[in-house]
Each structure stands twice: as structure tokens, then as C-alpha cells.
């Protein structure tokens with residue numbers, strides 16, 4: 001397994017951050033759901049975002065992937081200002097978002113789902129979006145290994161377990177070779193075994209992809225052990241390792257000590 005810095009504080013050696021937000025804010029009817037967020041994520045870093053319900057985590061990802069336009073502030077991808085350019089263009093710039101609810105085609109097999117995602121990518125947007133020199137077949141083989149569904153390729157997606165569906169959806173995203181992956185509660189509803197496997201998959205992807213994960217399950221967060229950003233009422237409350245965050249009095253008061261933590 002590839003070892004990367006736990007903190008993400010490694011020097012960028014003059015290189016722009018993979019992802020940087022400056023004073024990022026969105027207001028809904030004057031309510032600031034995300035409020036002046038300054039986030040810096042290094043290339044290949046695995047960053048976890050935690051916070052109580054309503055802290056602004058999903059809205060932050062919505063802003064980064066272009067689903068929601070900010071009221072003010074900027075979003076830079078590798079130093080390029082992509083603020084307000086829209087979801088499709090952000091995807092072409094290399095950001096892939098996985099939501100909680102899988103959107104696979106249940107009537108198709110695992111293989112066919114990967115084919116559809118691959119064809120869409122290699123057929124239409126390869127020139128804009130591709131981050132790999134692999135052929136479509138090589139890319140598909142690599143992704144099948146990454147998500148561990150090699151023995152289920154001809155199984156109908158309708159027959160997959162919840163965890164297997166989530167991995168398939170992740171594979172459909174990976175086939176598009178995004179440089180930045182945004183994962184919204186990737187272990188929601190999973191068994192312990194599925195959660196462990198998901199941790200392995202995500203850890204193995206870090207380094208080659210910059211990854212932002214929203215997660216409530218602190219045991220899982222500790223397992224993937226990377227720098228954590230804590231959001232509270234739309235603002236960054238704290239950043240640090242799991243150990244630092246779990247000792248932080250403000251975080252304990254605002255989040256970890258509350259009953260809103262689902263699986264901690």
C-alpha cells in the first residue's frame with residue numbers, strides 16, 4: 001500500500017494545491033450554509049470532512065463540484081480558478097463526485113455498467129477529462145481490480161449487496177480517471193466487513209487521486225487516518241489528525257460530544 005503523509009501538510013514545493021477554496025461562502029435566503037471556508041488540499045491527499053448534521057459538509061462538496069454556485073469566494077483546481085463554471089465543466093476539469101445513493105443501472109451486469117461509464121468517458125470526453133494514458137480495456141481492468149468485483153462481472157447489478165453497489169458506483173467514477181474524488185458518506189448503511197473493505201479501497205486510491213470524504217463514522221475515519229477538517233455552522237472549526245481532533249475541546253463540545261455522531 002502506498003504511504004502518504006497523514007497530515008497533508010507536506011510542502012507543495014511551489015506547486016499549486018490540488019484544491020483550494022478562498023473565503024468560500026454560499027447563502028440560502030441570507031443563511032450562510034458555508035461561510036468563509038479556506039481549504040487547502042494537497043495533491044494525492046486523503047482529507048476527511050466531519051461535522052454535525054447541518055454543518056455544511058454536503059453543501060461544501062456541492063460548491064466544489066459546481067452543483068451550487070457560491071455567493072462569494074473562489075475555488076481553485078491546481079491553481080486554476082473554476083469558480084462558477086458549472087457542473088459539467090468541473091467534471092471535465094477532473095472532479096468526480098459520488099453521492100450516497102447509487103445510480104447504477106440495475107437491469108445491467110457489473111461489466112455492462114462499467115462499459116457504459118467507460119464508453120461515455122472514452123467516447124465523448126477523453127480529450128478533456130482523461131487523466132490516464134491507459135486504453136479503455138486497461139483502464140477497465142485496473143478499476144475492476146481496485147473495486148474488487150472481478151468475480152461478479154456478469155452478475156446483474158440488481159443482485160448486488162448494498163456494499164457491492166457502492167463499489168460498482170465508485171468504479172464507474174474511477175473509470176473516468178478523475179484527479180479529485182468527492183465521496184459523500186461512502187460507508188453509510190454498510191456492514192462492518194463492507195466498511196473495512198471500503199477503507200482499504202479508499203486508502204489504495206489516495207496518492208493517485210486527491211480524495212475528500214464526508215464521514216460520520218469516527219472508527220472509519222481513524223481507519224483511513226488522514227488529516228481531518230471539522231466544519232461547524234458553515235465554518236472550519238479545526239483541522240488536524242484524528243488524535244488531535246478527538247482531543248480538541250471545541251470539537252468535543254460542538255460535535256464529538258453530541259448525540260449526532262452516528263457510529264463513533
Ligand SMILES: Nc1ncnc2c1ncn2[C@@H]1O[C@H](COP(=O)(O)OP(=O)(O)OP(=O)(O)O)[C@@H](O)[C@H]1O
Pocket residue numbers: 028033051052053054055056057058059060
Ligand atoms: N438548497 C438549500 N436551501 C436552503 N437551505 C439549505 C440548502 N441546502 C442546504 N441548506 C441548509 O444548509 C445547512 C447545511 O446543510 P448541509 O446539507 O450542507 O449539511 P451537512 O453538514 O451535510 O449535514 P448532514 O450531515 O445532515 O448531511 C443546513 O442548515 C441546510 O438546511
